[in-house]
Amino acid sequence: MLSIRNIVKQYAGHRALDDVSLEVQSGQVFGLLGPNGAGKTSLIRIINQITAPDSGEVFFNGQKLNQAHIERIGYLPEERGLYKKMEIGEQMIYLARLKGLSRAEAQKRLKFWFDKLGMETWWKKKIEELSKGMQQKAQFVATVLHEPDLIILDEPFSGFDPVNAEIIKDEILALNKKGATILFSTHRMESVEELCDAIALIHQSHKILDGTVKNIRNSYRSETYMVEYAGQRLSFNGAQPFDVIGDTITDDDNHTIRIKLNEGYTSNDVLQYLIPQVRINMLQEVIPGMHEIFIEKVNANNKSHE
Amino acid sequence: MNKVLLIIQREYLTRVRKRSFIVMTLLVPTLFALMYKVVAYIADDKNDVKATHIVHVVDSARIYQEKLIDSRYIKFDYSSRTLTALKTEVKEQENDLVLYIPTHKPEVTQIFAKKKSTLSLSDNLERQLNDIASGSALVKAGIDTARLHRIKSNIVVNANEITETGDQSTNMGATYALSFAGAILIYMSLFIYGAQVMRGVIEEKTSRIIEVIVSSVKPFQLMTGKIVGVGLVGLTQFVLWIGLSALVSYIAGQNTAQASPAYTFIHSLGANAGYELGCFLFYWISGFLLYSALFAAVGSAVDSETETQQFMFPITLPLLFTYILSVSYLFQKPDSTLAFWLSIIPLTAPVAMMVRVPFGVPAWELGLSMTLMIAGFVFTTWVASRIYRVGILMYGKKVNFKELGKWFFYKE
Numbered sequence: 001m002l003s004i005r006n007i008v009k010q011y012a013g014h015r016a017l018d019d020v021s022l023e024v025q026s027g028q029v030f031g032l033l034g035p036n037g038a039g040k041t042s043l044i045r046i047i048n049q050i051t052a053p054d055s056g057e058v059f060f061n062g063q064k065l066n067q068a069h070i071e072r073i074g075y076l077p078e079e080r081g082l083y084k085k086m087e088i089g090e091q092m093i094y095l096a097r098l099k100g101l102s103r104a105e106a107q108k109r110l111k112f113w114f115d116k117l118g119m120e121t122w123w124k125k126k127i128e129e130l131s132k133g134m135q136q137k138a139q140f141v142a143t144v145l146h147e148p149d150l151i152i153l154d155e156p157f158s159g160f161d162p163v164n165a166e167i168i169k170d171e172i173l174a175l176n177k178k179g180a181t182i183l184f185s186t187h188r189m190e191s192v193e194e195l196c197d198a199i200a201l202i203h204q205s206h207k208i209l210d211g212t213v214k215n216i217r218n219s220y221r222s223e224t225y226m227v228e229y230a231g232q233r234l235s236f237n238g239a240q241p242f243d244v245i246g247d248t249i250t251d252d253d254n255h256t257i258r259i260k261l262n263e264g265y266t267s268n269d270v271l272q273y274l275i276p277q278v279r280i281n282m283l284q285e286v287i288p289g290m291h292e293i294f295i296e297k298v299n300a301n302n303k304s305h306e
Numbered sequence: 307m308n309k310v311l312l313i314i315q316r317e318y319l320t321r322v323r324k325r326s327f328i329v330m331t332l333l334v335p336t337l338f339a340l341m342y343k344v345v346a347y348i349a350d351d352k353n354d355v356k357a358t359h360i361v362h363v364v365d366s367a368r369i370y371q372e373k374l375i376d377s378r379y380i381k382f383d384y385s386s387r388t389l390t391a392l393k394t395e396v397k398e399q400e401n402d403l404v405l406y407i408p409t410h411k412p413e414v415t416q417i418f419a420k421k422k423s424t425l426s427l428s429d430n431l432e433r434q435l436n437d438i439a440s441g442s443a444l445v446k447a448g449i450d451t452a453r454l455h456r457i458k459s460n461i462v463v464n465a466n467e468i469t470e471t472g473d474q475s476t477n478m479g480a481t482y483a484l485s486f487a488g489a490i491l492i493y494m495s496l497f498i499y500g501a502q503v504m505r506g507v508i509e510e511k512t513s514r515i516i517e518v519i520v521s522s523v524k525p526f527q528l529m530t531g532k533i534v535g536v537g538l539v540g541l542t543q544f545v546l547w548i549g550l551s552a553l554v555s556y557i558a559g560q561n562t563a564q565a566s567p568a569y570t571f572i573h574s575l576g577a578n579a580g581y582e583l584g585c586f587l588f589y590w591i592s593g594f595l596l597y598s599a600l601f602a603a604v605g606s607a608v609d610s611e612t613e614t615q616q617f618m619f620p621i622t623l624p625l626l627f628t629y630i631l632s633v634s635y636l637f638q639k640p641d642s643t644l645a646f647w648l649s650i651i652p653l654t655a656p657v658a659m660m661v662r663v664p665f666g667v668p669a670w671e672l673g674l675s676m677t678l679m680i681a682g683f684v685f686t687t688w689v690a691s692r693i694y695r696v697g698i699l700m701y702g703k704k705v706n707f708k709e710l711g712k713w714f715f716y717k718e
Contacts, residue, residue, distance in 0.1 A: 012712055045699075048521040049521070050517065050520050050521055050699065051699075052717070054717065070521070073521070075517075075518065077514070077517040077518060079514040080514060081513040081514025081517075081518070082513065082515050082518075083320075083513060083515055084509075085320070086320060094312070095518065095519075095522070098309055098313075098519065098523055142518070
């Protein structure tokens with residue numbers, strides 16, 4: 001769907017993107033992660049053809065990115081804004097027509113969206129008369145009205161109240177189900193595991209990690225398990241097939257430990273070792289969340305640059 | 307539909323629908339008509355002396371006794387009272403005055419009144435006194451005054467202009483007026499509509515809609531659309547102003563049984579109306595394109611209107627300079643070397659050339675100026691668009707000219 005190859009973008013004084021490549025598959029929800037100032041917005045602007053890279057290429061559905069693709073992309077910038085003095089209905093139609101829709105078609109689709117999001121009575125209102133949340137809802141509609149194949153959202157959930165954020169999230173997922181590819185940037189990890197199929201992590205102008213969320217998390221498995229058992233509290237002398245990390249947490253008869261398997265052992269070996277001694281309530285592998293991976297990766301990258 | 311057309315349409319319609327546009331469109335012709343009324347009122351001699359003035363004549367030689375002719379507002383009274391007595395008397399009177407003609411020195415005749423006497427009143431007295439004095443001198447010299455009157459010629463000089471279509475009578479007053487009006491109209495409208503373009507750019511930037519728009523169209527398309535849209539608003543306003551002014555002054559003119567100023571204006575343009583209007587349109591459009599591109603670049607470089615000062619000054623300087631020179635110097639010397647150069651350089655040409663056009667400009671000069679004008683706005687548009695495309699996405703940066711220079715050289 002979208003193939004970004006060796007993009008370099010140089011601004012006066014600093015390099016915003018340094019040899020960044022990534023692949024977004026059709027139908028994916030793709031998360032572009034990274035701390036503030038990492039280069040996410042620069043990359044998004046290049047995909048939107050607002051700026052051009054100094055070197056490198058972008059391919060859209062196998063074709064080199066060109067003006068015709070503009071109509072296939074919907075973009076919600078991080079800094080939202082609409083013409084304050086313009087009526088909302090007229091403005092949405094204007095924006096949709098700039099994306100190549102006819103007036104009649106824009107009107108029809110707008111009516112559908114306004115009905116859907118409970119905005120029917122807003123049509124004649126000026127933007128400045130709406131609350132901030134309402135404005136953002138309107139802007140979201142403007143982003144998707146021309147039914148783009150690729151929807152690019154820069155920090156989509158910032159600025160929304162929780163209720164609206166939930167509505168927008170559902171709409172994004174619904175559009176994804178209908179076939180739209182979603183690319184969104186965020187520095188907030190909570191939404192990532194829930195929404196994203198794949199991610200790329202950008203830090204200090206470099207891509208330092210990418211892949212599907214599942215693969216990345218799997219690759220960060222560290223043979224760590226959480227075990228809860230009932231019965232007498234165990235003490236370990238080193239003969240067991242694992243190391244215990246930290247202390248045993250005791251709650252009445254129930255004890256919880258965090259363990260790391262020794263080389264060559266599996267979780268079955270753990271069970272075989274423990275079962276004769278105690279009753280097992282639970283054994284669960286601890287897979288690091290994207291949040292931990294993010295922090296670990298960024299810190300490691302920081303260190304390597306020091 | 308072409309996207310630039312779509313932008314032009316929006317820029318045009320949102321402005322034309324604004325209350326301020328409608329108010330301005332109606333207000334200016336009204337002010338124009340009002341001004342015309344005031345000027346007519348002031349220029350009207352009779353209004354000068356509306357109340358009846360009694361002129362007490364002190365003329366001990368009695369040369370002018372009963373010879374001064376009363377008019378509607380001026381009545382003469384030949385009293386035998388002394389000058390001092392009369393002076394104390396008129397001191398209490400609003401409209402009365404004393405005309406003192408010294409017996410031995412009639413050439414130092416004086417008027418005394420409570421208020422400063424008006425020009426038309428002293429004109430009237432002067433004329434009558436001179437007529438009477440020279441009349442009696444002629445009689446004394448034995449000249450038949452009746453015969454003299456018959457043979458006295460009455461010559462009025464009419465200015466004529468030699469043109470290809472034959473000699474034309476010219477009205478120097480109208481030429482000056484036209485020259486002045488052209489300069490002032492161009493000067494003001496370049497400012498007004500240039501600033502509108504700038505404000506539009508700043509609005510898009512501060513409201514942050516700019517990023518949405520430039521993800522749909524090229525920055526250059528947006529800039530072009532805005533400039534053309536605002537330009538059309540300007541043209542619309544001109545057409546409405548001229549139309550409404552003509553209408554208003556026609557109605558006003560009917561009441562006072564005088565030719566309306568619009569009629570006089572068009573009449574004084576004479577056969578050149580098309581030529582002069584064409585020149586005005588050309589310099590208005592090309593000047594607007596040239597300056598509004600610069601204004602757009604300024605708008606893109608700043609975060610708010612208050613920051614525009616440092617850039618506005620150098621841009622508006624050539625305009626201001628030409629304008630001040632126009633009203634003081636170029637009028638007098640429309641064919642001077644300075645006038646020539648100012649009307650050739652694109653930054654100053656719109657104002658300077660409009661001053662010169664009513665006086666007649668050689669075709670080659672006009673052609674050269676127009677060619678340079680076109681080259682000029684193509685050039686400024688190119689420069690401005692390179693700054694604009696970078697500026698619109700820059701926030702929170704204190705920008706100076708060096709920075710603008712850097713932007714200019716940025717790659718896409």
